[in-house]
Amino acid sequence: MSDRLCKINIADIDLTDERYKLYFSKEDITFLAQSIQESGLVCPPMVRRLNKKFIIVSGFNRIRALIYNSKAQDNKILVYEINPDATDEQCLVKSITAVSFHRQLTHFELILSAQRLNEFFDKEQIAKKSSAILNTKLNTSFVADLLTIGALPDPAIELIRLGNLSFKAAKRISLFEKETIKGFLDIFSSIRASQNKQLEIILHLMEITKRDGINSKDFFKKQEIQDILFDTKKEPGLKTNLFRDYLFEQRFPTIFKNRAMIREKISAMKLGNKIKFLPPENFDSKTYSISFTAKNHKEFLSNVQTLNSALENKALIEIFNQ
Incomplete structure (x- = not known):
């Protein structure tokens, strides 16, 4: 039995189950809803029957738009119902390919996809299947990086999603102990820095603590750092510049002094x-x-x-x- 096109009641969809969701931005679906209303539904969402309800496999925004357009929760909508005999693995692959072959996956989505695929495949298998599932050829080493970063605390993954923590910076801090990772996550939650600046901050901070024999946890608690990062009156961009200047002064005091003299x-x-x-x-x-x-x-x-x-x-x- 294959997937079938059918109509189901909106009320029969479990909107709280987001196990297959890859994109978590609450974007405005007004235009999408208007497009569906005027031009019809070009590509129906995919759903899976589970415990007398349906859960969404792909098309979360389309279903939100359809609900937006509906006047009653018992309205029926057109969907693809996945074969009831489909396995969890098959449904997961469908949910990822529905996005990956529509547009390129972000780093956040690649990390999330690798984590979920790792429930069924090892990193070598994920790399081998990456072209067919992720629509991009990944080597085993990169898949391993995705899984390592995916094991970071949830705030790190959220920062990656928001674009406040780059993939390379996340990979770098994943090598540190728990308290050091937490400290860097606090920093990157408070500032807005490019990838190169994030890597510079990590390098300076770790070099300072190593040179001075300071525990990174104690260094994060320095009053000068706290005053910069948690000043609610300062914009993130200004905090970034102030924090970089502070770290540069700590790491290269003579050069910093010379720079200050030149500026004067x-x-x-x-x-x-x-x-x-x-x-x-x-x-x-x-x-x-x-x-x-x-x-x-x-x-x-x-x-x-x-x-x-x-x-x-x-x-x-x-x-x-x-």
């Missing part, structure tokens, strides 16, 4: 708010960058004149001669 000298040059003169981005570089904005020729000329007058500025000479 740049400020003393009084170039104005339309000219940006920036010190090297890292301590290995000796390259400074300068840029300015201009809305017209007059502003352009003014900026050039300001820069020309700065050529003999003592602060500028000291910056390049140090």
Whole structure:
């Protein structure tokens, strides 16, 4: 017996059972509901009969949209009912392929899929079947990474879903002990940093604690860190910059002091708010960058004149001669 197209009562669907759900964003389904109302249901959801109810295998948003359009809970909707003899494994594969062959899976969805598939297959089997199920070819090592990250505490997986914790950063912190992992999750819950900045934060923090013989748990509790991360008046982006500066100062105090001195000298040059003169981005570089904005020729000329007058500025000479 194969899957069959049929109509079922909305009231017979168990909306609380989300075992097959991959995408957890509560996106607005108004437009989808309007599209279904005007153009019809292009692809019916898939459901599975279980304990006198139906559970959703794929099409969670479509069913939400259909309920949105319905005027009564006993309205019938068109669905694909999966073969009653289908196994849990077969239903799981259907739920994943319904998404993976519609669009590319996110890292969060790959992690979730690997975890669920691991209930039936080992990592070698998941890698072998990845093209047919996940619509992408994965090697065994990457599947192992997915499973390792999937074993992190739930807040880590949620941060990955939200885009606040990158895959590489998650892989890095998965190597640490429980308390250290928790500390990093607290940090990345409070800031908004790119993948490279997340990796930089992890590197700096671990190098500082190793150099100074400090327990990472105690380091996380430092008042300076707490004041930065949990200041509700500061935006996450500002917290990120302040926290990175703090870590850089702790790891490279001499370089940080030198940078601060350079910034003071740049400020003393009084170039104005339309000219940006920036010190090297890292301590290995000796390259400074300068840029300015201009809305017209007059502003352009003014900026050039300001820069020309700065050529003999003592602060500028000291910056390049140090």
